[in-house]
Amino acid sequence: MNAIERAIRAVSGAVMALAAVALILMMLMVTLDVAGKYLFTAPVPVTLEMVSNYYMVAVVFLPLAAVELSGGHIHVELIHARLPRVGRRILDIAAHALACLFFGMLAVYGWEVAVKKFEVGEFLMGQYSLIIWPSRFLVPLGCGLIAVLLVLKTVRSAIRLARPDLDHEEPSAHGAME
Numbered sequence: 414m415n416a417i418e419r420a421i422r423a424v425s426g427a428v429m430a431l432a433a434v435a436l437i438l439m440m441l442m443v444t445l446d447v448a449g450k451y452l453f454t455a456p457v458p459v460t461l462e463m464v465s466n467y468y469m470v471a472v473v474f475l476p477l478a479a480v481e482l483s484g485g486h487i488h489v490e491l492i493h494a495r496l497p498r499v500g501r502r503i504l505d506i507a508a509h510a511l512a513c514l515f516f517g518m519l520a521v522y523g524w525e526v527a528v529k530k531f532e533v534g535e536f537l538m539g540q541y542s543l544i545i546w547p548s549r550f551l552v553p554l555g556c557g558l559i560a561v562l563l564v565l566k567t568v569r570s571a572i573r574l575a576r577p578d579l580d581h582e583e584p585s586a587h588g589a590m591e
Contacts, residue, residue, distance in 0.1 A: 421562050425478035428558065432475035439468035459541050466537070466545045474555030477516070478562045502574035506567055513563035516556045523552035 527549035
């Protein structure tokens with residue numbers, strides 16, 4: 414395992430832990446809000462805003478790279494499994510490169526939006542004001558991390574295509590990195 418992969422694993426593990434904390438906090442806040450609303454007629458203020466602007470964003474975008482590392486994304490191997498080794502490698506390169514392009518564009522655009530929202534100090538006004546610009550940086554963080562991972566997977570697939578003698582195992586196109 415090289416230094417880049419170790420760094421990706423460490424960072425993706427850390428942001429996965431943050432996503433888990435966000436999920437737990439979201440469950441607690443919603444539970445307290447419902448209990449407060451029906452038992453005490455006093456719901457927890459800003460629950461909807463916190464859930465939709467912080468917790469959901471963290472739960473969706475932060476684990477992307479960790480899920481890719483574990484081979485947990487949904488994929489269909491209808492064509493992939495029937496191709497010869499060279500065909501699978503070419504399909505792997507194309508799939509990883511296209512996914513990298515997609516997540517890279519999301520990361521760049523997400524970063525631009527996050528910086529603009531930071532500069533204006535984005536917040537929600539209501540009964541309570543809630544600063545929401547910090548959550549805008551979660552999208553480029555999660556998308557950027559998976560884009561870097563997909564670059565590594567694209568390069569590895571290209572090396573396996575060019576140097577089949579280095580290919581000792583036959584990993585799934587979308588599975589975990591060995």
